[in-house]
Amino acid sequence: MQTLIHLAVLTLTILVLARALPDVQIKSAGTALVVAIVFSLLNFFLAWFIKALFIVPGILTLGLLFLFLPFIVNAVLLWLTDKVLNTFTINSLGSLFMSAGAITCANAVLSFALRSYAAGHMEVSPGPTRWI
Numbered sequence: 001m002q003t004l005i006h007l008a009v010l011t012l013t014i015l016v017l018a019r020a021l022p023d024v025q026i027k028s029a030g031t032a033l034v035v036a037i038v039f040s041l042l043n044f045f046l047a048w049f050i051k052a053l054f055i056v057p058g059i060l061t062l063g064l065l066f067l068f069l070p071f072i073v074n075a076v077l078l079w080l081t082d083k084v085l086n087t088f089t090i091n092s093l094g095s096l097f098m099s100a101g102a103i104t105c106a107n108a109v110l111s112f113a114l115r116s117y118a119a120g121h122m123e124v125s126p127g128p129t130r131w132i
Contacts, residue, residue, distance in 0.1 A: 023095035075100035
């Protein structure tokens with residue numbers, strides 16, 4: 001269920017980006033869904049490799065790079081998605097970074113919302129009776 005929610009939010013984010021930024025172009029709403037699926041598949045298969053490349057620079061910057069790592073990964077994967085699909089284009093580097101930032105923010109908000117929903121619906125048992 002979380003995967004479907006993630007795909008829906010990513011599709012909606014891509015649709016909004018295509019309307020808001022003139023350098024982000026998609027053919028149709030169906031294309032936004034295909035972009036979301038391709039982006040998610042690339043994320044599943046390549047994000048670990050991109051993160052592994054940034055371990056040493058992250059350590060050299062005393063961990064500060066790890067704060068920006070989701071943004072960097074999303075920018076690289078969005079660029080790869082642009083290169084894989086002919087129906088999705090990003091024409092400028094600024095639009096690529098703004099789109100990666102928007103996707104990173106949308107993922108953070110979705111992750112926070114899903115975690116807080118799961119924490120609110122956890123069943124808490126009272127545990128054993130304490131006699132002291």
